[in-house]
Amino acid sequence: MQYLLMIYSNEKETLALGPAVLGQMSQEYAEFTKSIVQAGHFKAGDRLRPTATASTVRVRNGKTLVTDGPFAETREQLGGYYLVEAKNLDEALAIAARIPGARHGSIEVRPIWALGET
Amino acid sequence: MGAARLEDTVEALFTEEAARVLATLIRLLGDFDLAEEARQEAFAAALEQWPRQGLPTNPRAWLVRVGRNKGIDRIRRDTVFRTKILDRETHVVGGEEPADQDLIDDDWMSDDRLRLIFTCCHPALNLEAQIALTLHTVCGLGTQAVARAFLVGDDTMAQRLVRAKRKIRDAGIPYETPEPAQLAPRIEGVLAVVYAVFTEGYAATEGDQLTDAKLCGEAIRLARVLDALLPERAAIMGLLALMLLHDARRPARVSGAGDVVLLEEQDRTLWNQEQIGEGLTLVERSLRKPERVSHYAVEAAIAALHAQAPHKEATDWPQIVGLYEVLLRLHPTPVVALNHAVAVSMVDGPARALDLVDSLAARGEAADYHLLHATRASLLARLGRRGEAREAYRAALAVARVDPERRLLTARLEELREAPERGDSAKLAGMCP
Numbered sequence: 270m271q272y273l274l275m276i277y278s279n280e281k282e283t284l285a286l287g288p289a290v291l292g293q294m295s296q297e298y299a300e301f302t303k304s305i306v307q308a309g310h311f312k313a314g315d316r317l318r319p320t321a322t323a324s325t326v327r328v329r330n331g332k333t334l335v336t337d338g339p340f341a342e343t344r345e346q347l348g349g350y351y352l353v354e355a356k357n358l359d360e361a362l363a364i365a366a367r368i369p370g371a372r373h374g375s376i377e378v379r380p381i382w383a384l385g386e387t
Numbered sequence: 388m389g390a391a392r393l394e395d396t397v398e399a400l401f402t403e404e405a406a407r408v409l410a411t412l413i414r415l416l417g418d419f420d421l422a423e424e425a426r427q428e429a430f431a432a433a434l435e436q437w438p439r440q441g442l443p444t445n446p447r448a449w450l451v452r453v454g455r456n457k458g459i460d461r462i463r464r465d466t467v468f469r470t471k472i473l474d475r476e477t478h479v480v481g482g483e484e485p486a487d488q489d490l491i492d493d494d495w496m497s498d499d500r501l502r503l504i505f506t507c508c509h510p511a512l513n514l515e516a517q518i519a520l521t522l523h524t525v526c527g528l529g530t531q532a533v534a535r536a537f538l539v540g541d542d543t544m545a546q547r548l549v550r551a552k553r554k555i556r557d558a559g560i561p562y563e564t565p566e567p568a569q570l571a572p573r574i575e576g577v578l579a580v581v582y583a584v585f586t587e588g589y590a591a592t593e594g595d596q597l598t599d600a601k602l603c604g605e606a607i608r609l610a611r612v613l614d615a616l617l618p619e620r621a622a623i624m625g626l627l628a629l630m631l632l633h634d635a636r637r638p639a640r641v642s643g644a645g646d647v648v649l650l651e652e653q654d655r656t657l658w659n660q661e662q663i664g665e666g667l668t669l670v671e672r673s674l675r676k677p678e679r680v681s682h683y684a685v686e687a688a689i690a691a692l693h694a695q696a697p698h699k700e701a702t703d704w705p706q707i708v709g710l711y712e713v714l715l716r717l718h719p720t721p722v723v724a725l726n727h728a729v730a731v732s733m734v735d736g737p738a739r740a741l742d743l744v745d746s747l748a749a750r751g752e753a754a755d756y757h758l759l760h761a762t763r764a765s766l767l768a769r770l771g772r773r774g775e776a777r778e779a780y781r782a783a784l785a786v787a788r789v790d791p792e793r794r795l796l797t798a799r800l801e802e803l804r805e806a807p808e809r810g811d812s813a814k815l816a817g818m819c820p
Contacts, residue, residue, distance in 0.1 A: 270559045358511060358560035359569075380558050 271312060272327055272361040272379040277345040278374025280319050297369040305353060310364055314351035345374055352381075391440055400446055402464060405527045408450045410499035412563055413506075415451070416458040419524070424460035426450070432457070447496075501616050502562050503585040504609075508577040509560045516551040517580045518587075523548055526605045527597035552765055574617065578626050578683065581609050582611075585630050589637075590789070603634050614740055625684030628669035632690035635662035647791045651699040663694045682718035685710055704733040720752035725762055737769040757787035761796060768803060777803050 286294075298316075320339045326329045327334045339346065348370065355361035358378070365376040390515035405426070412422035428448045443449040460629045483603025507520040515537075522536065531558050554560065565573040610627040617623060639653035648654075689710045696702040711727035724747050732740030744763050753759045754798040764779035780800040787793050 272559075332397075355559075357563075358559045359561050359563070359565070361559070362511070382557075 270357065270361075271352060271354055271383075272358075273350060273379050273381060274365045274368065275347055275377040276349045276351075276368060276370045276374060277377060278348050278370055279342070279344060280346050280348065282373070283288040283348070284319075291306070294369050300368060301369060304367075305364060307353070310355060312352040312354055314349070314363075316349035317347060319348075320346045348374070391441075394434075395436060396442070397437060401433075402527070402641045404447050404450060406503075406525055407496055407500060408447065409452060409524060409527075410503040411451050411496055412454045413460065413503060414499050415455045416462075417562070418556060418579070421456075421458050421461060424461065424525075428457040463779075483716055497616055498564065500612065501564050504613070504652060505564055505573060506555060506560060506562050506581045508573075510576050511554070511560055512551055512554060514580070514583065516547055516554075517576075518583050519544060519547050520551045521609070522584065522605065525609065528605070532601075539775075555717050574620065574622060577613065578610075578622055581606050581613070582626060582630075582683070584609070585633075589633060600637065603630070605638070607634060608629055618674070621673045621678045622681035622683055624669045624673035624676075625681035625687050628666045628673060628681050629687035629690060631666035631695050632687055635659040635666065635694065641791070645791060647795050649795075652738060655698065658694065663691075667691050667692070680713070680717065682714060684804040685714045685717060689714075702728055702733070708734050718762060720757060721747060721759070725753065725756075725759055732766060732769075737766040741766045741770065755786045757783045757792065757796070759783075760786065761799075766801070773803055804818035 283291075302311065302314060323337075323339045325336045325338065325340050327336075351364075351368070353361060353364055355364060358380075361378050361380075365371060365378050368376055370376065408429070409426050412425050413419055415791055416422045416425060432453050433446075433450060437443070442732075469716070474569070502520070504525055507525055508517045512520065517531055519537070522533045523530065528536070530545050530548060531541050534541045539547075544603070564570075585603055585606035586603075588599040588606065607630050610623060610630060614620075614623050614627055635658050636653060638659065639655070639657040640648055642648050646716065666687065670687045673681060674688065689707055692703050692707050692710070708727070708730045711723065711730050714723050717725055725744065728740045728743035728747070731743060740762065744766060748752060748759060748763070760779050760783035764776045764783060767773075767776035767779055768814060777800060780796055780803070784793060784796050784800070787796055
């Protein structure tokens with residue numbers, strides 16, 4: 270099965286960690302990514318620029334509305350994701366627990382719902 | 388007459404084998420709903436064929452084999468379902484017809500029961516869903532019975548079960564016993580479900596007492612199954628002991644009029660001595676294990692000290708205080724802190740205990756917990772501060788929801804009004820569970 274692991278954290282708190290800690294975290298992410306690529310779990314993954322760069326689009330009555338910022342104000346923001354192949358939820362959860370961001374933010378784990386699947 | 392007797396045999400056999408057959412069919416068919424339907428069809432086929440052909444030599448194997456075939460027929464009929472199942476469980480359809488021995492091998496069947504328990508108690512399901520699913524599939528209670536136990540409507544419970552089973556399938560919750568590294572925390576999760584089932588049955592509710600006793604019985608039975616399948620685990624033995632010791636007091640806990648009888652006022656001759664004996668042995672074994680001490684075992688040890696006191700004056704309160712201090716380190720909850728204070732009052736008197744309760748109240752952790760106010764009230768009464776005691780009883784009444792407990796609090800409040808001159812006896816020890 271494929272799972273999307275969505276990495277949420279508080280942007281302000283994360284930025285406040287300072288360059289030394291963030292540099293260390295980048296290093297950990299690089300090692301983690303390498304390990305899941307080698308184990309055959311990795312399908313895709315990226316980090317996202319902060320929500321300050323986000324735009325939201327809605328189409329209502331045929332009109333496109335574009336607004337600044339994310340869809341909803343929440344305490345934690347989506348900061349990146351991995352798409353992984355795992356044999357079941359337990360394996361996906363174990364991978365999620367190894368994501369460096371899991372130690373201060375949280376990882377939402379969702380199964381992919383392929384087209385045609387009931 | 389002969390037919391009637393066979394029907395009884397079949398009925399008894401179904402009850403005994405239902406959960407095992409289901410557990411194995413889920414493994415073989417890879418889906419909860421499909422397995423339940425297949426089991427139902429297998430039982431229907433048995434009711435039809437056994438009276439004519441006689442009981443098969445191995446009824447369980449017969450039921451599993453027929454159920455598996457019925458399930459496979461269904462998969463073949465239902466093409467949409469088939470794609471889904473084939474995609475994930477390629478071994479289900481096709482492959483060789485397994486020998487009976489493989490289907491019902493005792494080790495495999497035991498493993499299936501464990502798989503079912505761990506799947507139903509998976510932490511990715513919310514606790515309510517875990518409890519409902521465990522009672523329904525592991526204990527074999529019907530949807531209506533589970534609904535009654537939790538005082539919700541049948542439809543609500545049916546929905547809850549459907550949602551839980553759908554999540555197991557769609558999120559890919561595995562039908563597996565956890566890896567060794569995960570086993571201990573997952574056992575803790577299972578035990579939390581078992582204890583929640585027990586507590587639901589044990590709490591003095593307005594629900595009918597038969598349902599409550601059944602829930603306690605199911606929880607104890609589940610713990611026995613776990614203890615048999617995962618032997619010599621301190622936490623499992625500790626919880627089983629705790630439940631046996633509490634449940635042993637059941638006959639003395641409610642008066643003929645349906646009122647709560649507190650521990651210190653209970654008729655101790657009504658306690659179930661056989662269960663107490665078994666509980667005591669288990670606590671000792673659990674505490675002797677080299678693993679980290681289980682908080683269930685410490686709670687059981689406290690229950691054991693109560694159970695061993697022939698009358699309330701013989702209660703070993705200093706040792707109980709010591710055990711609560713251990714428990715406060717292992718499992719610091721407001722309820723434990725409150726019970727610790729009660730025990731302290733029996734050793735050092737009400738003034739020190741009141742300090743502890745007041746500091747607990749100041750932390751605001753248990754403001755809506757009626758026993759916090761009831762305990763304060765009782766301590767204040769013992770200190771002769773009757774006005775404040777009445778106020779505290781009223782605060783307890785404002786948050787107590789269950790009728791027998793409300794009646795008890797009202798009675799205590801009345802006593803404070805009626806006999807202003809009399810010194811209050813401590814109606815306190817019984818407030819602990």
